[in-house]
Amino acid sequence: MIYLDNAASTRVDPRVVEAMLPFFTETYAVASSQFSHTPGILAKEALDRARSVIAERLGAGPDEIVFTSGGTESNNLALKGAAAAAGPKRKGIVCSAVEHTSVLHTCRALEKRGFPLAVVPVDGEGFVDLNRLEEAVTDQTAVVSVQQGNQEVGTLQPLDAVADLCRKKGALLHVDASLSFTQTGLDVRSIPANLVTVTAHKMHGPKGIGALYVRKGTALEKIQHGGYMENDLRAGTENVAAAVGFGKAVEIADDASVESVRLLQKRLFALLLEAVPDAQVNGPADPAKRLCGNVNVSFPFVEGESVVLHLDMKGIAVITGSACFSRSLEPSYVMMAMGYSHERAHGSIRFTLSRFNTEDEIRRTAEACREVVEALRRISPLAKKE
Amino acid sequence: MSIPYTKKILEHFMHPHNVGQVENPDATATEGSPACGDMVKLSLKVDAPTKTITDIKFESYGCASNIATGSIITDLAKGRTIDEAKAITWQKANEELGGLPPVKVHCAVLAVDALKTAIENYEHRHGLLKEKVPTDEKIVMKRLSRVINPLAGLDVVRTKIVTEVRIEAGDVTVFVELPEDHQFAANLRNEIQERIEPLWDVRSVNVVFRGK
Numbered sequence: 001m002i003y004l005d006n007a008a009s010t011r012v013d014p015r016v017v018e019a020m021l022p023f024f025t026e027t028y029a030v031a032s033s034q035f036s037h038t039p040g041i042l043a044k045e046a047l048d049r050a051r052s053v054i055a056e057r058l059g060a061g062p063d064e065i066v067f068t069s070g071g072t073e074s075n076n077l078a079l080k081g082a083a084a085a086a087g088p089k090r091k092g093i094v095c096s097a098v099e100h101t102s103v104l105h106t107c108r109a110l111e112k113r114g115f116p117l118a119v120v121p122v123d124g125e126g127f128v129d130l131n132r133l134e135e136a137v138t139d140q141t142a143v144v145s146v147q148q149g150n151q152e153v154g155t156l157q158p159l160d161a162v163a164d165l166c167r168k169k170g171a172l173l174h175v176d177a178s179l180s181f182t183q184t185g186l187d188v189r190s191i192p193a194n195l196v197t198v199t200a201h202k203m204h205g206p207k208g209i210g211a212l213y214v215r216k217g218t219a220l221e222k223i224q225h226g227g228y229m230e231n232d233l234r235a236g237t238e239n240v241a242a243a244v245g246f247g248k249a250v251e252i253a254d255d256a257s258v259e260s261v262r263l264l265q266k267r268l269f270a271l272l273l274e275a276v277p278d279a280q281v282n283g284p285a286d287p288a289k290r291l292c293g294n295v296n297v298s299f300p301f302v303e304g305e306s307v308v309l310h311l312d313m314k315g316i317a318v319i320t321g322s323a324c325f326s327r328s329l330e331p332s333y334v335m336m337a338m339g340y341s342h343e344r345a346h347g348s349i350r351f352t353l354s355r356f357n358t359e360d361e362i363r364r365t366a367e368a369c370r371e372v373v374e375a376l377r378r379i380s381p382l383a384k385k386e
Numbered sequence: 387m388s389i390p391y392t393k394k395i396l397e398h399f400m401h402p403h404n405v406g407q408v409e410n411p412d413a414t415a416t417e418g419s420p421a422c423g424d425m426v427k428l429s430l431k432v433d434a435p436t437k438t439i440t441d442i443k444f445e446s447y448g449c450a451s452n453i454a455t456g457s458i459i460t461d462l463a464k465g466r467t468i469d470e471a472k473a474i475t476w477q478k479a480n481e482e483l484g485g486l487p488p489v490k491v492h493c494a495v496l497a498v499d500a501l502k503t504a505i506e507n508y509e510h511r512h513g514l515l516k517e518k519v520p521t522d523e524k525i526v527m528k529r530l531s532r533v534i535n536p537l538a539g540l541d542v543v544r545t546k547i548v549t550e551v552r553i554e555a556g557d558v559t560v561f562v563e564l565p566e567d568h569q570f571a572a573n574l575r576n577e578i579q580e581r582i583e584p585l586w587d588v589r590s591v592n593v594v595f596r597g598k
Contacts, residue, residue: 303423305449309399312389323423324449329489331423342539346423379405379453381427381445382420 002316002361006202006293007151007179007352012245013204019248020206023241031238043240050247051211057250058196059187060213066230067243070210071178071199072102077212077223077234078174078195079106079145083115085219086142086172094118094136094171095145096128097337098155103145103176115142125284126155126338134165141171143195149180152321152334152350153283154294156184159191167192172218178202178210182253183261183292194218200242204354205249209242257355261292264353264362268295271366276373282321282335282348293353296321298344299369301383302376307349310372316365321348391450392484399450404460406443413511415503416580418496419534424448426456428500430463432508437467444497451486451493458482459497468505468514474498503532507584521585523551526558529581536570542578549596556589558582565597 003011023046029039031047048062055062068074083093093115095107104119111117118136121129128146137144146162149155159175166173174195177186181198188196195218199210214220214233226235266287272295273279282296299307304320311318319325321332323346331345351365377383391399411429418425425448431441442463444456458479463471476498480486486494509515519525527543535545542548542562550561560578564571575593582591 301447303448303452306399306453309389309391309450313400322449324451324490324493341536342421342423346420379402379445380447381416381425382447 002357002365004316004318004351004353004357004361004365006354006357007291007350008319009201009207010204010354011356012201012206013249013252015252016205016245016248020241020245023244027240031240043238046244047238047240050243053247053250054198054211055213057182058198058213059189061216063231064214064216066212066214066233067238068210068212068234069208069239070201071100071176071197072210074178074197074199074210074212075100075102075145075174075176076106077220078197079103079110079143080223081220081233082143082172082174082195082218083110083113084221084223090140090142090171091115092118092138092141092171093143093145094120094133094141096120096122096133096147096157098122098126098128098150098152098334099145099147100151100176100178103147107145122155122337124338124340125289126150126153126334127284128157128162130158130161130165133162137165137169137171139169141166141169143172143174145174145176147176147178148186149177149184149291149294150283150334151179152332153296153338154290155283156180156289156291159186159193163192179291182250183258188213188215195220200246200249203249203253204356206242206245209239209246211246258292261353261355261357262287264357264359265290265292265295267359268351268353268362268366269297271363272297272369275366275370280344282338282340282344291352295351295353297349297351298347299349299373300343300347301380302373303346304348306376307347307369307372310375311365311368314368314372316368319350320346321350322346390487391454394482394484395450395454395486398454398457398483402444402446402453402457404443404457404464405445407445408441408443413504413508413584414580415500415507416577417500417503417532418448418452419536419577420447421534421536421539424452424493424496426452426497426500428456428460428497428504430504430508432468432512434512437469437514439463439466439468439471444500446497448496449490449493451490452496454483455479455486455494455497456500459501463501468508471501472505474501510584510586513586515586518586521553521556521558521587523553525585526551526553526560526582529585530560530578533574533577533581536574542574556587557592558588558590559592559594561594561596563597564595566595568595568597571595 031043032040172194196213201207304322305324335345408429427445531543552559
């Protein structure tokens with residue numbers, strides 16, 4: 001199986017699994033204070049080591065990292081927590097139109113609770129419209145949420161400029177870095193975000209663990225009540241094994257693997273455009289402005305679900321932005337926001353790579369796409385026939 | 387079991403039967419549109435004395451369910467009289483395929499609709515109508531309600547880009563609120579003509595773009 005759906009989830013690195021195992025069968029106590037029993041202290045130490053590794057990668061302090069169950073929870077805590085803590089004069093929420101659903105739907109839920117929402121449009125490459133963002137962010141804005149890298153087309157947002165706008169108006173900035181963490185640099189000492197979402201399973205860590213960076217002094221209310229864990233910002237027994245795995249995954253993630261994925265990305269783009277006539281690149285034309293593992297291409301005259309199914313039969317796992325593939329039977333909202341035609345979205349295929357993919361897999365994938373699209377175009381009423 | 391499709395569906399999807407276009411067809415029909423993500427085009431040949439479908443082919447732009455239904459529906463219709471073929475329902479196609487996932491049934495309906503429309507078009511053109519109702523604006527609009535406005539993904543009637551229909555002695559003129567040089571204009575003209583031309587008393591179909 002050639003797995004090219006790494007923006008959905010990734011293979012857990014064997015070294016991560018190994019690091020986690022003792023925390024199921026040996027050090028399984030609840031992480032608790034230094035005045036506890038030895039197993040509890042050991043668990044707490046392991047949790048805090050992982051916390052330090054993640055903090056360091058972000059340029060943050062360990063006390064600024066809150067462990068959560070993943071990206072969705074981090075995004076919920078960031079937005080609902082910031083909205084709840086904001087004063088009556090700052091109730092506005094601003095996000096981009098291409099945010100992950102865990103941001104978009106959270107923002108819409110807040111809108112229903114009386115927090116006015118502004119969704120800022122993007123251009124044809126998925127970049128947030130900075131002029132419109134500037135209009136949307138006012139001195140009544142509580143929090144602005146802009147992702148670092150897009151889940152579908154890989155667009156990397158100009159966070160410097162976004163942060164400047166927020167700072168000028170005194171609004172909090174939340175960055176969803178679920179897909180970009182450890183791949184695209186994000187240092188909170190240079191990008192003054194208040195809240196940053198990160199997650200483990202998109203970077204060869206386990207599912208069920210994420211974190212939220214909360215800048216010191218940021219007003220945030222907890223949304224899940226119970227015990228006083230995680231700086232009293234997130235109640236619930238800490239997932240120590242998963243946190244240890246997350247820490248290990250961050251330790252392993254280095255620039256060399258980012259570079260190797262970048263090369264595969266370049267190669268796949270080139271091979272696909274060569275193999276399939278009329279193929280179109282979706283998202284930024286400049287690969288340097290995309291997440292390193294993201295390749296998104298539309299094959300005109302054929303429908304994406306058919307392509308995905310054929311590729312699956314050939315042992316290649318990818319996804320499409322076609323309506324037929326989605327649970328809502330709507331084409332990709334990201335591509336609709338980018339102003340793409342329905343047809344382009346229906347014919348779009350997303351390939352997302354990881355360091356476990358090989359050059360040979362990339363070659364075989366492009367070849368399979370050539371065959372599949374050729375076959376489907378033969379039966380398509382839209383394709384030109386010789 | 388990972389994929390929610392039966393073996394039969396996958397067989398027809400991987401190796402669809404009766405693909406392409408019949409040469410010199412006696413009737414054709416297109417249902418769906420690229421904007422919807424599903425489109426089926428049927429063409430068929432009818433032996434006039436026996437009213438038997440001697441050849442039928444399909445083309446599909448669509449998902450697995452759409453392709454598989456196009457394949458099974460052409461299998462089912464081939465060799466049948468047009469009256470028998472008219473009685474083929476999507477339930478029948480669905481049954482033959484071993485059951486589509488419920489969410490995909492609309493893809494199957496499209497192929498069945500195309501078959502019905504193609505036969506209806508044949509009847510119009512071969513004097514087989516039981517009742518010859520003269521074409522009026524209502525009939526034209528009803529047929530146009532199956533043409534999709536590519537800008538909206540909804541039909542041209544509901545989205546009100548067809549603003550007027552004139553009918554004079556078999557010459558139909560359809561006015562469309564779209565610039566003549568719009569990227570979708572040529573395609574839309576074809577689709578409108580394909581919908582209206584088969585009507586028994588229609589001599590010509592003219593599509594006039596008067597866009598802003």
